Amino acid sequence: MFQKYDVIVVGAGHAGCEAAMAAGLMGAKTLLITMNMQTFGQMSCNPAMGGIAKGQIVKEIDALGGQSGIVTDETMIQFRMLNKSKGPAMWSPRAQSDKLAFSIKWRALLESNPHLDLYQDMVKGLMVKDNRICGVQTSLGQTIESKTVVLTNGTFLNGIIHVGEQQMSGGRAGEKAASGITEQLISLGFESKRLKTGTPPRIDGRSLDYSAFDIQNGDEEIVPFSYLPTKILQASEQKCCWITYTDKNIHAILEEGFDQSPMYAGRIQGSGPRYCPSIEDKIKRFAERDRHQLFIEPEGHNTIEIYLNGFSTSLPVHIQDKALRQLPGFKNYKMFRPGYAIEYDYFPPVQLKYNLETKAIHNLFFAGQINGTTGYEEAAGQGLMAGINAVQNVRQLEPFILNRNEAYIGVLIDDLITKGTEEPYRMFTSRAEFRTLLRQDNADLRLTKKGHELGLASAERHQKVLLKQEGTKKMCAYVEQLNLSPDEINPFLESKNSAVINKKYKAIQILSRPTITLKEMLVAVPHMAKEFSVYDRDVIEQVEIQIKYATYIEKEMAFAERLQEINDIKIPDNFDYAKINSLGSEAKDKLQKIKPKTLGQAANISGINPTDIQILMVLMGR
DSSP: OOOOEEEEEEOOSHHHHHHHHHHHHTTOOEEEEESOTTOTTOOOSOSEEEOTTHHHHHHHHHHHTOSHHHHHHHTEEEEEEETTTSOTTTOEEEEEEOHHHHHHHHHHHHHTOTTEEEEEOOEEEEEEETTEEEEEEETTSOEEEEEEEEEOOTTOBTOEEEETTEEEEOSBTTBOOBOSHHHHHHHTTOOOEEEEEEEOOEEEGGGOOGGGSEEEOOOSSOOOSOSSOOOOOOGGGOOOEEEEEOOHHHHHHHHHTGGGOTTTTTOOOSBOOTTSOOHHHHHHHTTTOSOOEEEEEEOOTTOOEEEEETOOOOSOHHHHHHHHTTSTTOTTOOEEEOOEEEEEEEOOGGGBOTTSBBSSSBTEEEOSGGGTBOSHHHHHHHHHHHHHHHHHHHTTOOOOOOOTTTOHHHHHHHHHHHHOOSSOBOOOGGGOTTTTTSOGGGHHHHHHHHHHHTTOSOHHHHHHHHHHHHHHHHHHHHHHHOEEOHHHHHHHHHHTTOOOOSSOEEHHHHHTSTTOOHHHHHHHOHHHHHHHTTSOHHHHHHHHHHHHTHHHHHHHHHHHHHHHHHHTSBOOTTOOGGGOTTSOHHHHHHHHHHOOSBHHHHHTSTTOOHHHHHHHHHHTTO
Protein backbone atom coordinates (compact mmCIF):
# COMPACT_ATOMS: atom_id res chain seq x y z
CA MET A 1 0.00 0.00 0.00
CA PHE A 2 2.79 2.42 0.90
CA GLN A 3 6.08 3.19 -0.80
CA LYS A 4 9.21 3.69 1.27
CA TYR A 5 9.44 7.35 2.21
CA ASP A 6 12.38 9.64 2.77
CA VAL A 7 10.53 11.48 5.54
CA ILE A 8 7.50 10.61 7.65
CA VAL A 9 6.04 13.42 9.76
CA VAL A 10 3.76 12.40 12.62
CA GLY A 11 1.20 15.03 13.59
CA ALA A 12 -0.29 17.89 11.57
CA GLY A 13 -0.16 20.80 13.97
CA HIS A 14 1.97 23.86 13.25
CA ALA A 15 5.25 21.94 13.63
CA GLY A 16 4.07 18.99 11.55
CA CYS A 17 2.66 21.10 8.72
CA GLU A 18 5.88 23.11 8.38
CA ALA A 19 8.07 19.99 8.60
CA ALA A 20 6.11 18.07 5.98
CA MET A 21 5.75 21.02 3.63
CA ALA A 22 9.47 21.84 3.81
CA ALA A 23 10.56 18.25 3.20
CA GLY A 24 8.23 17.96 0.23
CA LEU A 25 9.28 21.30 -1.27
CA MET A 26 12.90 20.19 -1.03
CA GLY A 27 11.98 17.20 -3.21
CA ALA A 28 11.97 14.44 -0.60
CA LYS A 29 9.28 11.73 -0.73
CA THR A 30 7.28 12.70 2.33
CA LEU A 31 4.26 11.35 4.23
CA LEU A 32 2.29 13.36 6.79
CA ILE A 33 0.28 11.19 9.17
CA THR A 34 -2.43 12.78 11.30
CA MET A 35 -5.26 11.44 13.45
CA ASN A 36 -7.68 13.98 11.95
CA MET A 37 -7.44 15.41 8.44
CA GLN A 38 -9.96 18.14 9.34
CA THR A 39 -7.56 19.91 11.70
CA PHE A 40 -4.37 20.76 9.81
CA GLY A 41 -2.60 23.62 11.57
CA GLN A 42 -5.39 23.74 14.13
CA MET A 43 -5.43 26.78 16.41
CA SER A 44 -6.18 24.80 19.54
CA CYS A 45 -5.92 27.86 21.76
CA ASN A 46 -5.97 31.55 20.77
CA PRO A 47 -6.84 32.38 17.14
CA ALA A 48 -3.74 34.49 16.55
CA MET A 49 -0.24 34.33 15.10
CA GLY A 50 2.74 36.46 16.04
CA GLY A 51 3.24 38.73 19.02
CA ILE A 52 6.34 39.76 20.93
CA ALA A 53 9.29 37.76 19.48
CA LYS A 54 6.79 35.29 18.01
CA GLY A 55 6.08 37.60 15.09
CA GLN A 56 9.81 37.65 14.36
CA ILE A 57 9.80 33.84 14.24
CA VAL A 58 6.93 33.79 11.72
CA LYS A 59 8.85 36.26 9.53
CA GLU A 60 11.95 34.04 9.77
CA ILE A 61 9.95 30.96 8.81
CA ASP A 62 8.66 32.82 5.76
CA ALA A 63 12.11 34.12 4.84
CA LEU A 64 13.48 30.57 4.78
CA GLY A 65 10.64 29.40 2.54
CA GLY A 66 8.13 28.18 5.12
CA GLN A 67 4.40 28.73 4.89
CA SER A 68 3.11 30.11 8.21
CA GLY A 69 3.46 33.73 7.08
CA ILE A 70 1.49 33.09 3.89
CA VAL A 71 -1.28 31.26 5.77
CA THR A 72 -1.45 34.08 8.34
CA ASP A 73 -1.64 36.83 5.71
CA GLU A 74 -4.40 35.14 3.76
CA THR A 75 -6.59 34.33 6.80
CA MET A 76 -6.05 37.52 8.83
CA ILE A 77 -9.00 39.31 10.43
CA GLN A 78 -7.03 41.95 12.37
CA PHE A 79 -3.42 43.19 12.44
CA ARG A 80 -1.44 45.09 15.05
CA MET A 81 2.27 45.93 15.23
CA LEU A 82 3.14 45.60 18.92
CA ASN A 83 5.77 47.75 20.66
CA LYS A 84 5.69 50.38 17.91
CA SER A 85 6.49 53.08 20.49
CA LYS A 86 9.87 51.40 21.09
CA GLY A 87 12.85 50.85 18.80
CA PRO A 88 12.54 48.60 15.71
CA ALA A 89 14.26 45.71 17.49
CA MET A 90 11.11 45.42 19.61
CA TRP A 91 8.48 45.82 16.87
CA SER A 92 6.50 42.58 16.72
CA PRO A 93 3.67 41.88 14.26
CA ARG A 94 0.57 40.07 15.53
CA ALA A 95 -2.52 39.00 13.63
CA GLN A 96 -5.91 37.68 14.67
CA SER A 97 -6.69 34.84 12.31
CA ASP A 98 -9.85 33.23 10.99
CA LYS A 99 -9.46 29.92 12.79
CA LEU A 100 -11.34 27.76 10.29
CA ALA A 101 -9.87 29.47 7.22
CA PHE A 102 -6.36 29.06 8.70
CA SER A 103 -6.74 25.27 8.82
CA ILE A 104 -8.36 25.11 5.37
CA LYS A 105 -5.54 27.18 3.84
CA TRP A 106 -2.93 24.91 5.40
CA ARG A 107 -4.67 21.85 3.93
CA ALA A 108 -4.78 23.45 0.48
CA LEU A 109 -1.04 24.18 0.60
CA LEU A 110 -0.19 20.66 1.77
CA GLU A 111 -2.37 19.10 -0.94
CA SER A 112 -0.62 21.24 -3.57
CA ASN A 113 2.80 19.76 -2.68
CA PRO A 114 3.55 17.08 -5.33
CA HIS A 115 6.10 15.25 -3.17
CA LEU A 116 3.81 15.02 -0.11
CA ASP A 117 1.29 12.29 0.71
CA LEU A 118 -1.34 12.58 3.47
CA TYR A 119 -2.75 9.75 5.58
CA GLN A 120 -5.20 9.65 8.50
CA ASP A 121 -4.26 7.19 11.23
CA MET A 122 -2.63 7.12 14.66
CA VAL A 123 1.03 6.18 14.92
CA LYS A 124 1.33 3.82 17.87
CA GLY A 125 4.97 2.79 17.51
CA LEU A 126 8.30 3.36 15.78
CA MET A 127 10.32 0.85 13.80
CA VAL A 128 13.88 0.94 15.11
CA LYS A 129 16.83 -1.25 14.16
CA ASP A 130 20.39 -0.84 15.46
CA ASN A 131 19.49 2.57 16.97
CA ARG A 132 18.29 3.81 13.59
CA ILE A 133 14.73 4.69 12.62
CA CYS A 134 13.18 2.49 9.94
CA GLY A 135 9.56 3.64 9.88
CA VAL A 136 6.33 3.67 11.87
CA GLN A 137 3.48 1.36 12.84
CA THR A 138 -0.10 2.61 12.98
CA SER A 139 -3.15 1.68 15.03
CA LEU A 140 -4.78 0.25 11.89
CA GLY A 141 -1.92 -2.21 11.52
CA GLN A 142 -0.02 -0.44 8.77
CA THR A 143 3.78 -0.71 8.68
CA ILE A 144 5.29 2.20 6.75
CA GLU A 145 9.01 2.34 6.04
CA SER A 146 10.97 5.59 6.05
CA LYS A 147 14.56 6.78 6.17
CA THR A 148 13.67 9.49 8.71
CA VAL A 149 10.77 10.24 11.07
CA VAL A 150 9.78 13.59 12.59
CA LEU A 151 7.58 13.43 15.71
CA THR A 152 5.38 16.50 16.24
CA ASN A 153 2.78 15.09 18.61
CA GLY A 154 1.83 18.32 20.37
CA THR A 155 -0.27 17.75 23.48
CA PHE A 156 -1.50 14.33 22.34
CA LEU A 157 1.05 11.99 23.99
CA ASN A 158 -0.95 10.41 26.83
CA GLY A 159 -2.94 13.64 27.04
CA ILE A 160 -5.40 14.05 29.92
CA ILE A 161 -8.02 16.82 29.91
CA HIS A 162 -9.01 18.29 33.29
CA VAL A 163 -12.18 20.22 34.10
CA GLY A 164 -12.60 20.55 37.85
CA GLU A 165 -12.62 17.06 39.34
CA GLN A 166 -13.40 15.47 35.99
CA GLN A 167 -10.69 13.87 33.87
CA MET A 168 -10.78 12.40 30.40
CA SER A 169 -8.24 11.13 27.92
CA GLY A 170 -7.69 13.50 25.03
CA GLY A 171 -5.19 15.50 23.00
CA ARG A 172 -7.55 18.48 22.85
CA ALA A 173 -11.32 18.95 23.20
CA GLY A 174 -13.15 16.36 21.11
CA GLU A 175 -10.02 14.45 20.01
CA LYS A 176 -8.45 11.36 21.51
CA ALA A 177 -4.97 11.13 22.96
CA ALA A 178 -2.10 9.19 21.38
CA SER A 179 -0.59 6.27 23.26
CA GLY A 180 2.29 3.87 22.75
CA ILE A 181 5.03 6.21 21.57
CA THR A 182 6.05 7.51 25.00
CA GLU A 183 6.29 4.03 26.44
CA GLN A 184 8.41 2.79 23.53
CA LEU A 185 10.76 5.78 23.69
CA ILE A 186 11.26 5.27 27.43
CA SER A 187 12.14 1.63 26.74
CA LEU A 188 14.74 2.93 24.27
CA GLY A 189 16.38 5.03 26.96
CA PHE A 190 14.61 8.39 26.61
CA GLU A 191 13.58 10.50 29.59
CA SER A 192 9.97 11.70 29.60
CA LYS A 193 8.23 14.28 31.80
CA ARG A 194 4.83 15.97 32.02
CA LEU A 195 3.73 19.53 31.24
CA LYS A 196 0.36 21.19 31.29
CA THR A 197 -1.34 23.96 29.39
CA GLY A 198 -4.84 25.35 29.37
CA THR A 199 -7.44 27.17 27.35
CA PRO A 200 -10.32 29.52 28.20
CA PRO A 201 -14.07 29.06 27.64
CA ARG A 202 -15.48 29.77 24.19
CA ILE A 203 -18.42 32.16 24.16
CA ASP A 204 -21.46 32.80 21.94
CA GLY A 205 -20.71 36.30 20.68
CA ARG A 206 -24.41 37.08 20.19
CA SER A 207 -24.98 36.89 23.94
CA LEU A 208 -22.57 39.69 24.94
CA ASP A 209 -23.24 43.37 25.60
CA TYR A 210 -20.43 45.06 23.65
CA SER A 211 -21.29 48.51 24.99
CA ALA A 212 -19.72 47.41 28.30
CA PHE A 213 -16.31 46.79 26.71
CA ASP A 214 -13.38 48.94 25.61
CA ILE A 215 -12.87 48.56 21.88
CA GLN A 216 -9.51 47.52 20.39
CA ASN A 217 -9.17 48.20 16.68
CA GLY A 218 -6.44 47.00 14.37
CA ASP A 219 -3.73 49.19 12.83
CA GLU A 220 -4.42 51.40 9.83
CA GLU A 221 -1.24 50.08 8.17
CA ILE A 222 -1.23 46.32 7.74
CA VAL A 223 2.26 44.85 7.35
CA PRO A 224 2.23 41.38 5.78
CA PHE A 225 4.05 38.51 7.46
CA SER A 226 5.19 37.06 4.14
CA TYR A 227 7.84 38.67 1.96
CA LEU A 228 6.05 37.22 -1.06
CA PRO A 229 3.00 38.99 -2.54
CA THR A 230 -0.04 37.69 -0.64
CA LYS A 231 -3.71 38.55 -0.41
CA ILE A 232 -3.75 41.20 2.32
CA LEU A 233 -6.71 42.23 4.43
CA GLN A 234 -7.82 45.84 3.92
CA ALA A 235 -7.79 48.01 7.04
CA SER A 236 -11.52 48.68 6.66
CA GLU A 237 -12.27 44.93 6.61
CA GLN A 238 -10.69 44.22 10.00
CA LYS A 239 -12.76 42.86 12.84
CA CYS A 240 -12.28 44.62 16.16
CA CYS A 241 -11.50 43.03 19.51
CA TRP A 242 -12.63 44.26 22.93
CA ILE A 243 -11.20 44.51 26.44
CA THR A 244 -12.84 43.90 29.80
CA TYR A 245 -11.60 43.30 33.35
CA THR A 246 -12.13 40.98 36.27
CA ASP A 247 -12.70 42.42 39.78
CA LYS A 248 -12.41 41.38 43.43
CA ASN A 249 -15.88 39.82 43.41
CA ILE A 250 -15.00 37.61 40.45
CA HIS A 251 -11.73 36.62 42.11
CA ALA A 252 -13.66 35.57 45.24
CA ILE A 253 -16.00 33.42 43.12
CA LEU A 254 -13.07 31.74 41.39
CA GLU A 255 -11.43 31.02 44.74
CA GLU A 256 -14.57 29.10 45.76
CA GLY A 257 -13.51 26.42 43.30
CA PHE A 258 -9.87 26.13 44.32
CA ASP A 259 -10.51 23.00 46.40
CA GLN A 260 -11.86 21.38 43.20
CA SER A 261 -9.08 22.73 40.99
CA PRO A 262 -7.01 19.88 39.51
CA MET A 263 -3.92 22.09 39.78
CA TYR A 264 -4.27 22.88 43.48
CA ALA A 265 -5.66 19.48 44.43
CA GLY A 266 -2.53 17.79 43.04
CA ARG A 267 -4.19 15.94 40.16
CA ILE A 268 -1.98 17.79 37.67
CA GLN A 269 1.71 17.04 38.14
CA GLY A 270 3.11 18.87 35.10
CA SER A 271 4.34 22.47 35.18
CA GLY A 272 2.22 25.08 33.44
CA PRO A 273 3.30 28.03 31.30
CA ARG A 274 4.79 30.78 33.48
CA TYR A 275 4.03 33.55 30.98
CA CYS A 276 0.50 32.50 30.07
CA PRO A 277 -0.96 31.49 33.45
CA SER A 278 -4.50 30.35 34.16
CA ILE A 279 -6.89 32.84 35.74
CA GLU A 280 -6.68 30.92 39.02
CA ASP A 281 -2.88 31.17 38.87
CA LYS A 282 -3.12 34.91 38.29
CA ILE A 283 -5.31 35.64 41.31
CA LYS A 284 -3.16 33.42 43.52
CA ARG A 285 0.26 34.65 42.35
CA PHE A 286 -0.78 38.28 42.02
CA ALA A 287 -3.09 38.56 45.01
CA GLU A 288 -2.34 42.27 45.35
CA ARG A 289 -4.06 43.04 42.03
CA ASP A 290 -7.71 44.06 42.10
CA ARG A 291 -8.34 43.19 38.46
CA HIS A 292 -6.93 41.38 35.44
CA GLN A 293 -7.32 42.35 31.79
CA LEU A 294 -9.24 40.06 29.44
CA PHE A 295 -9.39 40.24 25.63
CA ILE A 296 -12.58 39.37 23.76
CA GLU A 297 -11.36 38.01 20.43
CA PRO A 298 -13.51 36.82 17.49
CA GLU A 299 -12.49 33.47 16.00
CA GLY A 300 -13.26 34.34 12.39
CA HIS A 301 -15.18 36.34 9.80
CA ASN A 302 -18.06 33.90 9.55
CA THR A 303 -18.54 32.70 13.10
CA ILE A 304 -20.03 34.09 16.30
CA GLU A 305 -17.55 32.18 18.48
CA ILE A 306 -15.49 34.29 20.88
CA TYR A 307 -12.15 33.44 22.49
CA LEU A 308 -11.81 34.96 25.99
CA ASN A 309 -8.07 35.58 26.08
CA GLY A 310 -6.71 35.77 29.64
CA PHE A 311 -9.34 33.51 31.23
CA SER A 312 -7.61 30.15 30.79
CA THR A 313 -8.98 27.84 33.48
CA SER A 314 -9.58 24.24 34.57
CA LEU A 315 -12.02 25.09 37.37
CA PRO A 316 -15.41 23.28 37.54
CA VAL A 317 -17.91 24.39 34.91
CA HIS A 318 -20.35 25.85 37.44
CA ILE A 319 -17.58 28.03 38.92
CA GLN A 320 -16.54 29.20 35.45
CA ASP A 321 -20.16 30.06 34.68
CA LYS A 322 -20.77 31.89 37.98
CA ALA A 323 -17.63 34.01 37.58
CA LEU A 324 -18.20 34.83 33.90
CA ARG A 325 -21.70 36.18 34.60
CA GLN A 326 -20.14 38.83 36.83
CA LEU A 327 -17.94 40.20 34.04
CA PRO A 328 -19.12 43.50 32.54
CA GLY A 329 -21.18 42.69 29.44
CA PHE A 330 -21.46 38.97 30.29
CA LYS A 331 -24.67 38.98 32.36
CA ASN A 332 -26.63 37.04 29.72
CA TYR A 333 -23.70 35.26 28.08
CA LYS A 334 -23.92 31.74 26.64
CA MET A 335 -21.04 29.26 26.73
CA PHE A 336 -20.04 27.15 23.75
CA ARG A 337 -17.36 25.19 25.60
CA PRO A 338 -15.81 25.45 29.07
CA GLY A 339 -12.15 26.10 29.66
CA TYR A 340 -9.94 23.13 30.46
CA ALA A 341 -6.37 22.16 31.24
CA ILE A 342 -4.48 19.44 29.43
CA GLU A 343 -1.53 17.47 30.76
CA TYR A 344 0.77 15.66 28.34
CA ASP A 345 4.15 13.99 27.89
CA TYR A 346 7.21 15.80 26.61
CA PHE A 347 10.86 14.82 26.25
CA PRO A 348 13.45 17.19 27.77
CA PRO A 349 15.20 18.64 24.70
CA VAL A 350 18.75 18.16 26.03
CA GLN A 351 18.28 14.70 24.47
CA LEU A 352 18.50 16.29 21.01
CA LYS A 353 21.30 17.36 18.70
CA TYR A 354 21.32 20.89 17.28
CA ASN A 355 19.57 19.70 14.12
CA LEU A 356 16.69 18.42 16.33
CA GLU A 357 17.68 14.80 15.71
CA THR A 358 17.62 12.64 18.82
CA LYS A 359 20.97 11.55 20.21
CA ALA A 360 19.75 8.04 21.00
CA ILE A 361 18.08 7.13 17.68
CA HIS A 362 19.62 8.14 14.38
CA ASN A 363 17.28 9.90 11.91
CA LEU A 364 14.52 10.41 14.51
CA PHE A 365 13.59 14.09 14.98
CA PHE A 366 11.42 15.87 17.56
CA ALA A 367 9.72 19.24 16.97
CA GLY A 368 7.17 21.36 18.81
CA GLN A 369 5.54 20.75 22.17
CA ILE A 370 7.16 17.32 22.42
CA ASN A 371 10.30 19.39 23.15
CA GLY A 372 8.63 21.39 25.92
CA THR A 373 7.77 24.58 24.04
CA THR A 374 4.48 26.47 23.97
CA GLY A 375 3.06 28.51 21.12
CA TYR A 376 2.24 27.94 17.47
CA GLU A 377 5.20 30.00 16.30
CA GLU A 378 7.85 28.19 18.37
CA ALA A 379 6.42 24.89 17.14
CA ALA A 380 6.34 25.98 13.49
CA GLY A 381 9.95 27.19 13.64
CA GLN A 382 11.12 23.86 15.05
CA GLY A 383 9.03 21.95 12.52
CA LEU A 384 10.61 23.81 9.63
CA MET A 385 14.12 23.11 10.96
CA ALA A 386 13.34 19.43 11.61
CA GLY A 387 11.88 18.98 8.13
CA ILE A 388 14.93 20.61 6.54
CA ASN A 389 17.35 18.52 8.57
CA ALA A 390 15.50 15.28 7.94
CA VAL A 391 16.10 15.87 4.22
CA GLN A 392 19.72 16.87 4.88
CA ASN A 393 20.21 13.54 6.69
CA VAL A 394 18.62 11.56 3.87
CA ARG A 395 20.97 13.24 1.42
CA GLN A 396 23.95 12.82 3.76
CA LEU A 397 24.54 16.57 3.82
CA GLU A 398 25.69 18.80 6.67
CA PRO A 399 22.97 19.71 9.18
CA PHE A 400 21.34 23.11 8.78
CA ILE A 401 21.82 25.02 12.05
CA LEU A 402 21.09 28.68 12.77
CA ASN A 403 23.26 30.49 15.29
CA ARG A 404 21.96 32.82 17.98
CA ASN A 405 23.13 35.86 16.03
CA GLU A 406 21.30 34.71 12.89
CA ALA A 407 17.73 34.10 13.99
CA TYR A 408 15.29 33.87 16.87
CA ILE A 409 14.85 30.28 15.70
CA GLY A 410 18.54 29.81 16.48
CA VAL A 411 18.06 31.27 19.96
CA LEU A 412 15.06 29.01 20.54
CA ILE A 413 16.83 25.78 19.58
CA ASP A 414 20.07 26.70 21.34
CA ASP A 415 18.16 27.45 24.55
CA LEU A 416 16.30 24.14 24.36
CA ILE A 417 19.38 22.04 23.68
CA THR A 418 21.80 23.72 26.10
CA LYS A 419 19.47 24.69 28.93
CA GLY A 420 16.54 22.32 28.61
CA THR A 421 13.21 23.34 30.11
CA GLU A 422 11.13 22.30 33.10
CA GLU A 423 8.16 24.46 32.07
CA PRO A 424 6.60 25.33 28.70
CA TYR A 425 9.21 27.45 26.89
CA ARG A 426 8.04 30.70 25.35
CA MET A 427 10.15 33.04 23.22
CA PHE A 428 10.69 36.69 24.22
CA THR A 429 12.85 39.41 22.70
CA SER A 430 14.77 39.49 26.01
CA ARG A 431 16.07 35.95 25.33
CA ALA A 432 18.02 37.20 22.30
CA GLU A 433 21.28 39.01 22.98
CA PHE A 434 21.37 40.18 19.32
CA ARG A 435 17.82 41.49 19.01
CA THR A 436 18.94 44.70 17.25
CA LEU A 437 20.16 42.45 14.43
CA LEU A 438 17.22 40.01 14.60
CA ARG A 439 14.43 42.40 13.66
CA GLN A 440 11.14 41.45 12.04
CA ASP A 441 11.85 43.76 9.08
CA ASN A 442 15.11 42.11 7.98
CA ALA A 443 14.43 38.39 8.32
CA ASP A 444 14.56 38.06 4.53
CA LEU A 445 17.95 39.80 4.37
CA ARG A 446 19.24 37.42 7.04
CA LEU A 447 17.80 34.12 5.92
CA THR A 448 16.37 33.92 2.40
CA LYS A 449 19.74 33.24 0.78
CA LYS A 450 20.16 30.28 3.14
CA GLY A 451 16.68 28.99 2.33
CA HIS A 452 17.34 29.35 -1.39
CA GLU A 453 20.60 27.40 -1.13
CA LEU A 454 18.69 24.59 0.59
CA GLY A 455 16.25 24.43 -2.32
CA LEU A 456 13.39 25.64 -0.11
CA ALA A 457 13.05 29.38 -0.70
CA SER A 458 11.98 29.98 -4.30
CA ALA A 459 13.87 31.92 -6.95
CA GLU A 460 11.14 34.57 -6.70
CA ARG A 461 11.88 35.03 -3.00
CA HIS A 462 15.61 35.23 -3.62
CA GLN A 463 15.23 37.79 -6.41
CA LYS A 464 13.06 40.01 -4.20
CA VAL A 465 15.75 39.98 -1.52
CA LEU A 466 18.47 40.90 -4.02
CA LEU A 467 16.39 43.85 -5.22
CA LYS A 468 15.72 44.93 -1.63
CA GLN A 469 19.44 44.74 -0.78
CA GLU A 470 20.40 46.68 -3.88
CA GLY A 471 17.72 49.34 -3.34
CA THR A 472 18.56 49.78 0.35
CA LYS A 473 22.26 50.18 -0.36
CA LYS A 474 21.62 52.68 -3.17
CA MET A 475 19.16 54.81 -1.22
CA CYS A 476 21.27 54.82 1.96
CA ALA A 477 24.13 56.22 -0.11
CA TYR A 478 21.76 58.80 -1.63
CA VAL A 479 20.53 60.04 1.77
CA GLU A 480 24.08 60.15 3.16
CA GLN A 481 25.24 62.40 0.28
CA LEU A 482 22.17 64.63 -0.05
CA ASN A 483 22.31 68.20 1.26
CA LEU A 484 19.08 70.00 2.18
CA SER A 485 18.72 73.78 2.22
CA PRO A 486 16.85 75.75 4.92
CA ASP A 487 14.18 76.78 2.41
CA GLU A 488 13.22 73.23 1.48
CA ILE A 489 13.35 71.59 4.93
CA ASN A 490 12.60 74.28 7.55
CA PRO A 491 8.79 74.37 7.03
CA PHE A 492 8.76 70.63 7.70
CA LEU A 493 11.03 70.95 10.75
CA GLU A 494 8.81 73.69 12.18
CA SER A 495 5.74 71.47 11.77
CA LYS A 496 7.55 68.79 13.80
CA ASN A 497 8.70 71.25 16.49
CA SER A 498 12.27 70.38 15.53
CA ALA A 499 15.12 72.89 15.41
CA VAL A 500 15.33 74.71 12.07
CA ILE A 501 18.62 75.01 10.18
CA ASN A 502 20.39 78.18 8.94
CA LYS A 503 22.62 76.54 6.37
CA LYS A 504 22.68 73.38 4.25
CA TYR A 505 22.54 70.15 6.27
CA LYS A 506 23.09 66.55 5.31
CA ALA A 507 19.75 64.74 4.95
CA ILE A 508 21.20 61.96 7.08
CA GLN A 509 21.64 64.42 9.97
CA ILE A 510 18.01 65.51 9.72
CA LEU A 511 16.79 61.92 9.53
CA SER A 512 18.83 61.00 12.60
CA ARG A 513 16.64 63.23 14.77
CA PRO A 514 14.30 61.15 16.99
CA THR A 515 11.05 62.84 15.90
CA ILE A 516 11.76 62.73 12.14
CA THR A 517 10.72 59.84 9.91
CA LEU A 518 11.81 59.16 6.35
CA LYS A 519 8.21 58.69 5.24
CA GLU A 520 7.40 62.25 6.38
CA MET A 521 10.56 63.65 4.82
CA LEU A 522 9.58 62.20 1.46
CA VAL A 523 6.27 64.05 1.64
CA ALA A 524 8.02 67.30 2.58
CA VAL A 525 10.85 67.11 0.02
CA PRO A 526 9.52 66.24 -3.48
CA HIS A 527 12.89 65.55 -5.11
CA MET A 528 13.64 62.97 -2.36
CA ALA A 529 10.27 61.36 -2.98
CA LYS A 530 11.08 61.14 -6.71
CA GLU A 531 14.32 59.25 -6.00
CA PHE A 532 12.50 56.80 -3.72
CA SER A 533 9.43 56.41 -5.96
CA VAL A 534 10.62 53.17 -7.56
CA TYR A 535 10.98 51.43 -4.19
CA ASP A 536 8.33 49.96 -1.90
CA ARG A 537 7.84 50.42 1.86
CA ASP A 538 10.36 47.65 2.68
CA VAL A 539 13.26 49.61 1.21
CA ILE A 540 12.11 52.89 2.78
CA GLU A 541 11.86 51.17 6.17
CA GLN A 542 15.30 49.58 5.80
CA VAL A 543 16.95 52.86 4.86
CA GLU A 544 15.46 54.64 7.88
CA ILE A 545 16.38 51.88 10.35
CA GLN A 546 19.90 51.45 9.03
CA ILE A 547 20.57 55.19 9.23
CA LYS A 548 18.85 55.94 12.55
CA TYR A 549 20.25 52.92 14.38
CA ALA A 550 23.62 52.59 12.63
CA THR A 551 25.66 52.93 15.83
CA TYR A 552 23.68 50.26 17.68
CA ILE A 553 23.71 47.89 14.72
CA GLU A 554 27.47 48.26 14.22
CA LYS A 555 28.20 47.62 17.91
CA GLU A 556 26.03 44.52 17.96
CA MET A 557 27.56 43.21 14.73
CA ALA A 558 31.06 43.65 16.19
CA PHE A 559 29.99 41.80 19.34
CA ALA A 560 28.45 39.00 17.26
CA GLU A 561 31.64 38.68 15.21
CA ARG A 562 33.74 38.33 18.36
CA LEU A 563 31.46 35.63 19.70
CA GLN A 564 31.41 33.91 16.32
CA GLU A 565 35.16 33.39 16.62
CA ILE A 566 34.46 31.24 19.68
CA ASN A 567 31.54 29.55 17.98
CA ASP A 568 33.75 28.58 15.03
CA ILE A 569 36.01 26.49 17.30
CA LYS A 570 34.78 22.92 16.84
CA ILE A 571 34.73 20.29 19.57
CA PRO A 572 35.32 16.71 18.35
CA ASP A 573 32.27 14.41 18.61
CA ASN A 574 34.21 11.85 20.66
CA PHE A 575 35.71 14.38 23.08
CA ASP A 576 35.89 12.83 26.58
CA TYR A 577 35.20 15.51 29.19
CA ALA A 578 35.54 13.02 32.05
CA LYS A 579 39.32 12.94 31.53
CA ILE A 580 39.75 16.71 32.03
CA ASN A 581 40.70 17.01 35.69
CA SER A 582 40.61 20.80 35.66
CA LEU A 583 36.86 20.81 34.89
CA GLY A 584 34.41 20.67 37.78
CA SER A 585 32.03 17.74 38.13
CA GLU A 586 28.97 19.82 37.12
CA ALA A 587 30.71 21.04 33.96
CA LYS A 588 31.81 17.50 33.07
CA ASP A 589 28.30 16.11 33.53
CA LYS A 590 26.57 18.81 31.51
CA LEU A 591 29.10 18.84 28.69
CA GLN A 592 29.03 15.06 28.45
CA LYS A 593 25.22 15.03 28.40
CA ILE A 594 24.68 17.83 25.88
CA LYS A 595 27.80 17.26 23.74
CA PRO A 596 28.09 20.76 22.23
CA LYS A 597 29.53 20.95 18.75
CA THR A 598 31.38 24.25 19.29
CA LEU A 599 32.84 26.32 22.11
CA GLY A 600 30.09 28.90 21.52
CA GLN A 601 27.43 26.28 22.17
CA ALA A 602 29.31 25.10 25.25
CA ALA A 603 29.38 28.67 26.58
CA ASN A 604 25.57 28.87 26.44
CA ILE A 605 25.04 25.83 28.65
CA SER A 606 23.63 26.76 32.05
CA GLY A 607 26.28 26.14 34.70
CA ILE A 608 29.27 26.41 32.35
CA ASN A 609 31.41 29.36 33.42
CA PRO A 610 34.11 31.38 31.57
CA THR A 611 36.90 29.41 33.26
CA ASP A 612 35.51 26.18 31.83
CA ILE A 613 35.51 27.74 28.35
CA GLN A 614 39.10 28.94 28.78
CA ILE A 615 40.16 25.38 29.71
CA LEU A 616 38.42 24.02 26.62
CA MET A 617 40.02 26.69 24.43
CA VAL A 618 43.47 25.59 25.58
CA LEU A 619 42.61 21.96 24.88
CA MET A 620 41.34 22.93 21.40
CA GLY A 621 44.74 24.49 20.71
CA ARG A 622 43.66 28.14 21.13
